[in-house]
Amino acid sequence: MESRVYLDHAATTPLDGRVRDALVSHLGEPRANPSSLHGLGTAAREVVEEAREAVARLTGASPREILFTGGGTESDALAVLGLARAAVAADPARRHLVVSAVEHSAVRKAAEHLESTGYRVTWLGVDGHGLVDPRELSQALRPETALAAVMWANNEVGTVQPVEELARVCREQEVPFHCDAVQAVGHLPVDVTEVPVSTLAFTGHKFYGPSGVGALYVRDGVELAPVSFGGGQERGLRSGTEDVAGIAALGAAARLAAGEREEWARRERELRDRLVRGATAIPGVELNGHPAERLPNNAHLAVEGVEAESLVLFCDASGYAIGKGSACASAGEPAGGEHKASPVLAAMGQDERRAFSAVRVTVGKDNTPEEIDGFLEAFSGAVAQLRELSPLYAGRG
Amino acid sequence: MESRVYLDHAATTPLDGRVRDALVSHLGEPRANPSSLHGLGTAAREVVEEAREAVARLTGASPREILFTGGGTESDALAVLGLARAAVAADPARRHLVVSAVEHSAVRKAAEHLESTGYRVTWLGVDGHGLVDPRELSQALRPETALAAVMWANNEVGTVQPVEELARVCREQEVPFHCDAVQAVGHLPVDVTEVPVSTLAFTGHKFYGPSGVGALYVRDGVELAPVSFGGGQERGLRSGTEDVAGIAALGAAARLAAGEREEWARRERELRDRLVRGATAIPGVELNGHPAERLPNNAHLAVEGVEAESLVLFCDASGYAIGKGSACASAGEPAGGEHKASPVLAAMGQDERRAFSAVRVTVGKDNTPEEIDGFLEAFSGAVAQLRELSPLYAGRG
Amino acid sequence: MSYRPQVIDHLVRPRNVGELAEPDGSGESGDAACGDIARFSVGVRENVLAEVRYKVYGCAACIAAGSALAELVEGEGLLEAARRSRADLEDALGGPLPEGKEHALTLVVDALHKAFEDYWDRLAGEVLVEGYRGADG
Amino acid sequence: MSYRPQVIDHLVRPRNVGELAEPDGSGESGDAACGDIARFSVGVRENVLAEVRYKVYGCAACIAAGSALAELVEGEGLLEAARRSRADLEDALGGPLPEGKEHALTLVVDALHKAFEDYWDRLAGEVLVEGYRGADG
């Protein structure tokens, strides 16, 4: 395979070399189970607890408020299902959820699952930029609302929600508020002392950390029902032998992010702006999502007359790895490969054709301006070629 | 920390150096999300699928019958909850489970959770060696049985169940059969073409592979309801971005085990027998579990007049890492540190005092006879000292 | 889900892209409202498919299938070309497409067949007109 | 859950293990049927705790707590020793025990107190007997 420039950081970031070193240093012998009584077990437990402190520090949490999980999806599921079941256990009438229409499938499908088991869900709409309106959230809350869920920043279009206001609305009405911060942590300042979320999900592989390890912040006093069962690790909320090396690596990533996030974001923003300027100079290419309230690394581009899959593969053939703009409703599920856009762009009022014309280009701290310029050249060439191919772009291509 | 001899392989094994190399080789840049369309994503997908083949080959499965999960606990939960929910969805009357009394908490607590939501559970007893009787299983099955679960080999006392017979009983009566093979895979021959299990759980860190990655075998045609929700990875049964490096490492461990398991087991058995001989030569020390039908690496020792925790810590102070014999019912759950033996020894008819006097010494392929001899010396010294301390061993100590 | 190298090759270096200025027949298939669309135009000389051009809006599989189909049939006898099936096209693309992408084969084969029908319709029209003229003249 | 070094030190090198052959008082606490058991025996000379011996069957915390307590009180005045609390013992062990292990403090303090009671009972008995004798004689 030819060498490639990676511009798909929203899908997963590279592993930072320093995090890799931390991970590798924990892969050496001896390995022990943190639940073991002997000294090696105790040492493994200490590694886990040190990582917990680092992760807590990154987000303004106390260590005891941080749970380690198997990833972002699991963190989201534990929060949504756990909050819902705790609420209904306390009061059987509390079977109502408020969930934004632009959630990642991890939250959306957990809510849909609850819906199929008798919960009612109010789906919160968004404006053309993908923003949830705090007043709408406030109006949607009811005495029987078990939880509300709005993500910190959208994984497709990059729009950053007014989470502080949203969380305050929920706090005032005493409704638990779950926030999926998988795309935000390590890229934006995320501080649970400022934003009164009840639970907050994130994962290492989106900010230069390990994959296969996630975290869930659970504010002191917030009740969560367990959704898995076993040895009772992680306060009984996530059983299973801890992946000590992976957890240590998440701790290392958190320490890096705490120190360097601002610098990363500055670089990401510069590269992203360069990219957006260049791309939107091509006729018929527009930026989706909010122009200002967006992730520093995200450029989501609607490309008139072109279908995203082909454009991604064209760019790939020129050495640039970018993403489709609309996550398949059934990504990764080979049997269900129907051509169906995710609900995000639909919720923003875009038609299917425009949804399918969008690509997501997400930069990283280690990309260079030269790479962006090279990409822009390849991109405009690909767009021109595909338009020439298109029966819809007649007269112009 | 002084150097230690590790004899707690049932808790977790060391990572084999070759598996570590495989893992590290996948930690280098670039990392990509296997769901991404571009070439790097495709390459990541291929890594995952190659690992799936290796894992399938180790167990006699087809690759499409292997799902990757976040660990043994998650595999067990997915099987038990997934089979139960699929059964009840097909026929609301199917709310009965048959589960052995000696299951790991991952299976036991999943079954107890179902019990708390209206399923009936028949708990299958065991004999004094920890064996389930296939005739008892057969009698326990009913038309409304949703699943039966008996583990391949017990994680405490090491007893290996007559899984082939048990699985055949279930197949004849058309009841799905889940088998927790977490302690068995990589140590015993585990072949799903010979043992007609419906589902089979295992994980890397128990056979020299990675932690944080598990697998679930799901026989073609067996219906499983999803228990988590999101991007639809792993046939919609385990959503979440795949831990590609971890999965690759599980594949590497599977390849090693396929080639070397017999040799590993031969060495483990030799060391284990040496250990059991030496330990049971001490008066008042007896082997728990089945004398022959047991894991090759497991020595489970009842030590009269001594409490296990103290003995473990004594051995630790002499440089030997061993395990307590009875997993705390609430291991890892700091708030619930009550002194309560797991149900395994109770089910075998042992009283609490004997249960609390048991230690588990589990050898590995890389231990040496000298290490075992050194351990036996430290062990007999520790036993003597603790007996001297004990008001119960009066007259003898 | 990932494509074979043959598919990617046809995608990024598509053959026979475009539209004939004066086609002997042309056809379109697909759903202009939001789905994939394929358009073929053909030039016929002495019952041979002398020229084929295509355009596609749609997923990579559709573009590649259009390219492979155009390459496959150009220069073939008309009836031979009309008998080309989805299976032939699959072979030309190195094997089956990924699950969920099989519709690409149908899309482009349909468009080509419509171009043939258009050709025969025109031909029939001409023959009729000629016959009429002849009868008339 | 893991123990401080001080606890481990008392566990693997326990002080004052054993039973006095002719104790002035002895006491036992705990649940002989299945739980932890502690037994203390004391020797008293002129209101000073001259000798303390203990035995424990139980978890590491119990053994260590017994050892630390015996070390703490040996040589102390009787009343001083009798006033020793769980908090003093915690200090001697370097700080609080892990959650769920606090019962170890109670176990050994109880056993020691019972040994004192036994001593005082015997003393009282002796005094009574002496008094009786005196009254009688």
Ligand SMILES: Cc1ncc(COP(=O)(O)O)c(C=O)c1O
């Ligand atoms: C028999 C058995 N089942 C399940 C598990 C759970 O595996 P894990 O802790 O890796 O999730 C274990 C080990 O802890 C085990 O020994």
Ligand SMILES: Cc1ncc(COP(=O)(O)O)c(C=O)c1O
């Ligand atoms: C916003 C958001 N939430 C949740 C997830 C799920 O994380 P993971 O796939 O690592 O489980 C992702 C990424 O895939 C995401 O972008």
